[in-house]
Amino acid sequence: MPSCKDITEHSSDYLDRNLPWWKRMGYWLHLAMCVHCRRYVDQLKLTIDTIGKSPEATTPNVSPEEIQAIVEKMKQSTKNKDS
Structure with a gap:
C-alpha cells in the first residue's frame, strides 16, 4: 500500500487515472x-x-507605445521617490 508521501507525489496521476x-x-x-x-x-x-471552470486570462490590447509610456511613468515615479 502506498505511503502518505506516495499519495501526495502521485495524486494528480491518481485523479487523471494515469496509474495502473x-x-x-x-x-x-x-x-x-x-x-x-x-x-x-x-x-x-x-x-x-x-x-478548469475559470475563464482564461486574456492579454489586454495595449500597443507597444502605450507599454513604453507606462514604463517611463514608472521610472519617473521611482526617480521622484528617490529624491
Missing part, C-alpha cells in the same frame, strides 16, 4: 483509511475543477 489498476486500488485503500490524504486529494480535485 493495481496502484489505483492501493491508493483507494489508503484514501479509505487516511483522512489526511483523503482531504488532500479532495482539495486537489477541487482546485483542478475550479481552475
Whole structure:
C-alpha cells in the first residue's frame, strides 16, 4: 500500500487515472483509511475543477507605445521617490 508521501507525489496521476489498476486500488485503500490524504486529494480535485471552470486570462490590447509610456511613468515615479 502506498505511503502518505506516495499519495501526495502521485495524486494528480491518481485523479487523471494515469496509474495502473493495481496502484489505483492501493491508493483507494489508503484514501479509505487516511483522512489526511483523503482531504488532500479532495482539495486537489477541487482546485483542478475550479481552475478548469475559470475563464482564461486574456492579454489586454495595449500597443507597444502605450507599454513604453507606462514604463517611463514608472521610472519617473521611482526617480521622484528617490529624491
